Amino acid sequence: MAKVFDSVTQELQNFIAQQHIFFVGSAPLSATGHINLSPKGLDSFRILSPHQVAYLDLTGSGNETSAHLQENGRITLMFCAFQGPPSILRLYGEGYTVLPSSPEWNSLYSLFPDIPGTRQIIVADIERVQTSCGFGVPLYKYEGQRENLVNWASKKGKEGVAEYQQQKNSVSIDGLSTPLAEI
Template identity: 70%
Template sequence: MAKLFDCITDDLQKFIAKQHLFFVATAPLSATGHVNLSPKGLDTFRILSRDRVAYLDLTGSGNETSAHLQENGRITFMFCAFEGPPLILRLYGKGYTVLPGASEWDALYKLFSPLPGIRQIIVGEIDRVQTSCGTAVPLFEPIGQRDNLVKWAQNKGEQGLHDYWQQKNFVSIDGLPTPLGKQ
């Protein structure tokens, strides 16, 4: 059932482009640490090459992905077909965080539409591409993207977001530091 690919093929790129939602998974090295799995939307995912991807990371309640990447770099992206033929796509690799002001920031940031609450860009260097059947994934029809996070960030304003980051985004739930805490 599972198929392995050397890279993100043209057909898989087309599949990714049609998805309204993707998931990001990371984990700390500690056996007692918490695995993090986050859903993402709002047209924030980009394919940079056949083995490199990035997503625009917006301010959230935690910053687990960034903390885990700083500790060990492991990352998995997952896409599920909720419409059309069943398919699950996983992209495995090593990732890292790019903060505003970093040398890569401008080149990456221009690939995205500006959104309020931008915190960082997560880049993944993909070393394994795998599909599976997805026949148990239910069919859903998208109604649209929620605008709650965008409105929340607009209401916070720039200083409010920086204050929030200090309170909620400098350390993971397991106590790991995040790159934001080094600014």
Template identity: 75%
Template sequence: MAKLFDCITEELQDFIAAQHLFFVGTAPLSPTGHVNLSPKGLDCFRILSPNRVAYLDLTGSGNETSAHLQENGRITFMFCAFQEPPCILRLYGEGQTILPNFSDWNSLYSLFPQIPGTRQIIVADIDKVQTSCGYGVPLYEYQGQRQTIVKWARNKGAQGVQDYQQQKNLVSLDGLPTPLSKLL
């Protein structure tokens, strides 16, 4: 059933490329802190090497992932096959937030489509890869990516998105600061 790997093999890279959705999980160190699990789409995930990945993070109602990474670095990605054959893939690693003023921003940002409302890039070094059966994951038919977040950001404009980030994205639910708090 479950198999462990030291890196993202070519076969697993192909599986990731075929998925339209992935999930990002992080948690603070506090045992009473909130675990965060976020769904992501919009062609924003990239495999940089067999042990390094990145995703383009868009402005959202919170910024838990970034706050948790700043505190402890732990991150898990999960991909599920919603069509045959069944499979669940988890990538475990240590991540960091890359902001637009960082020296490596331009080289990373060039790997992604330009999407209005881009907030930051999350980069993770992967130390463990696990597959499991996925037999309990239901079958779903992919219809397309939602454009709601893109339209929202476009309508707000750059300054409106930055104002929103200042209001909603500087601290986590548990009061942890995010890297954006140093930038904005």
């Protein structure tokens, strides 16, 4: 059964710390726009307070979450137990993008490991915290993180990644502009 919490409690923080993957959902305001759902891994998630979280966003094939946040701020983060007792945790909130040129970049970035290909940090102010049973979520054995993205970004170098971001990440699939760091 679903339970709603006022904040990300210590017990829920412990659950989050045990997960190797989380999912980020966002959507544009347009009824014909595409809903985005992105899996995230590596050591990229931080709890800033019981009502605020952040994740290190790495360069990818699109920048949908950032475009949606710029337009309307809505974001949902989901964690599923793939090992141990079944559980699903959803964090609903309003988010924003922090670029390397932002005043708060250094203080936030210092909370994360230096991962090649870092694009931005997504911060979410959490308004609703909800768990559900997760009985239908299958069990999976964790084998490790993939290194493909880190290796790709390392090979491209900072300038190559920045050029890729300008070419591939400046507009969402629905034509919304995205905030990007200046080259």
